[in-house]
Amino acid sequence: MNTSKIEIKNLTVDYIEKKKSFTALKNVSFPVNEGEFVSIIGASGCGKSTLLSVLEGINKPAEGEVLIDGERVNGTGSNRSVVFQHYSLFPWMTTRKNVAFGIQQVRKELSRTQRLQIADEFLDKVGLSEFKNKYPSRLSGGMQQRAAIARALAMDTEILLMDEPFSALDAKNRIALQELLLKLWEGENSENKKTVVFVTHDIDEAIFLSDKIVVLTSHPGTVYDIVEVPFERPRNREKLIERKDYAALRSKLLSMFYHDIADRIGGNEVVI
Amino acid sequence: MTIKARFLRITHIFFAILMLIQLLPNKSSKEVCTSSLIAFAIAAEAVVIICSFLIKKKESLLLTLDIFGFIYVFLTAWTLATAKFDLLNDLLFPPPGKVIAQFAEDKTVILTNIKSSVGIIVQGFLLAAVTAIPLGLLIGLNARLGNAASYLTKFFSSIPPIVYIPYGIALLPTFRSVSIFVIFLASFWPIFAGTMSGVLNVDKKIIDSAKVLNVKKPAMLTSIILPASLSQIFLGCNQGLSVSFILLTSAEMIGARDGMGYYVKYYSDFGDYTRTITGLLVIGIVVIAVTFLFNIFRQYLLRWKG
Incomplete structure (x- = not known):
């Protein structure tokens, strides 16, 4: 296509x-x-x-x-979801909450547990499981960008x-x-990348x-x-x-x- | 820290000196209440020892020990200048033991006064916070309105809140309601100004980041703008809180029948300077305690700061 x-x-x-x-x-x-x-x-x-x-x-x-x-x-x-060079994440939310908050904005129908579950899944994919309850200020620059990518992908937008x-x-x-x-x-389904x-x-x-x-x-x-x-x-x-x-x-x-x-x-x- | 480093500190030597000088004969002809001072010092030393066990971080422990060290040295100097060598006027400068004994004697009255004063402050301050923060958020969001409001705020906060008291007395039936009203006014403007400046100074990148997530207006306010302005809001709150104490104690000296300011004013009118000093120290302790609790609350809400 x-x-x-x-x-x-x-x-x-x-x-x-x-x-x-x-x-x-x-x-x-x-x-x-x-x-x-x-x-x-x-x-x-x-x-x-x-x-x-x-x-x-x-x-x-x-x-x-x-x-x-x-x-x-x-x-x-x-x-659309966006990853910036800096400040994609909100400093007052834990990494996990940041991802879940992003999901919440695009998929209102999900329950809190479902959102957190998806957040955990994507944080695992970017290798941040251990850091999910940390605030962004405690993460290195690379980890912050990983978390921002996890959020963008977890939101599952087309663009x-x-x-x-x-x-x-x-x-x-x-x-x-x-x-x-x-x-x-x-790695995603090649039909709808x-x-x-x-x-x-x-x-x-x-x-x-x-x-x-x-x-x-x-x-x-x-x-x-x-x-x-x-x-x-x-x-x-x-x-x-x-x-x-x-x-x-x-x-x-x-x-x-x-x-x-x-x-x-x-x-x-x-x-x- | 090793056990030795924890417990072998100069603070304990100051404590020992304070105890030893109690053995000197009293020169003052009046009652000096040595036993009250000794009881107080032993209680303080017990707190020091408990802290030495409990506080893990070296800096915090040393800080605590140093503060108590200062207290011991101060009490030693005070005892020597009054009870032991009688260098100062004993009406104006009661020995420390007497102040401590007075505190123990008046503790019910003092507690009632603290309850009354702190109650008024908490009510006036909370009333200010729950109105000023939402208003500041809403008005600060609109750049034009915010600009106009900041000029008005400058005008209103330039009026020393104490001059509202006579008008408040005409307006409201009881001293308590007048005090709450004045403290509300005094705290409202700094909190309102702090909130607005917080909202106006939120990093544009944070706002953009929220916008691209499609955050809707209500969530934008509660989940993004409010936490992003929180440091500034707390700056305003701190300012409001310290003005409140100054204001309330002043007001209590003018027209109250209880409260911490009233206690000081009432007894100084009778020349009872032991109670006057007791009252001053109580006010200091209460202000420190309230500020301390408030800071813990602030640090908890801002725990995400790097």
Whole structure:
């Protein structure tokens, strides 16, 4: 099935900061298919998080629209769950309560016991069973992100939006969480995999995780290119990085990155 | 900590010194009630020994011991300056034993006074909390209203609450109801201001995180905004509570027939400074005890803070 789950159409988003308005995104369009893992990459300040906030329903576009299942996004909705870089969890709820609270918002029909049972199940999947009664302040950054992922998956929404979820983690934790995310996402019933939109500035992360990578340029953010990632799943990081086509894809994406930066700081006058 | 480190502390030496100086002859011509002081000091030392057994954390134990050390040194100096060497005016400066004996003698009256004062504070303060917190949450949610309300709050909290007393007396029938009313007014504004500033300063990321979870308005208020503003609310409550004590004891000195402030004022009018000092110390102890209990409550509700 290759229908468009999310359709981003001619999106222009303005940002107001200190009473000055500037354009964060200009005329951005691309589709996200059902069950697809799409990464959005770009240098910091290119508006990739702004784009995600429109998908979340927190931010409203100046022009254009986002369609989910053909319907215009107008605010937040129970078909999406989100993992942020920080502060996804509420510090006054235990890890378990945080997950259960998320479930409660989308599935009101469940009893408290059922919610806690699902929460425990997902905390177990991300390896946090022992920490379920701890408050987020007692967890490491990596554990907090695990818990946030557990909540997002436990909410069982069709769409998963992730805003640089691993950027604040050290390299070891980042890799561990990328693998965990893929395992959980691929491990699901392949017929109805979640549609994932993942924002990152890490090229290797984007290649390892995605089916498709949207490269944004900066000031204002526009789509530079959309690159398919052809590698079969399940993916193995060690084998992947030895492949020639991986290196080719990586250098292609890198050149897009630097191209953009060179353009911004003065084109051919700059020698890098 | 080893047993030796737990029990061999300088506090016990101060206790021993306090006991030994009781053997010196009394120079003061008046009654000094040495036995009351000794009983009190032994009771204090018993508490110290129990604490040495029970308190696990080194810092907390040392803190407790140091505080008792200070008390022993203070009592020693006080005893020497009064009963033993008679350096101070014995009408204005009664020896410690006499104050302790007075406390024991008046304990029923003192307890009644504490009950009356604390009862008024609790009622006025709770009334303020249950109205100011929900109002602050609702008004703080709306940025425009919140802004206007914070100006009004500044105006109302700039009026020293004590000047409400004459108007309160005209308005309400009994001293008790006037006191509750004034304490309500005095606590209301700081709690209200604290709640609003808490709501206005909730991290936007937390709000976004709740919004994307589709949290509906009522749950947003009770499960997100309220806990997120709790530290600030407690700041306001602490302020309200300390103003309440100042206010109530002042009011009691003006127009009451019981209460802790009344006790101090009444006996100082008769020149009974033993009872005056007893009353002062009782007020100190009660304020500390109430603040301590309130802090335990606060720490429990904020136990999730890192």
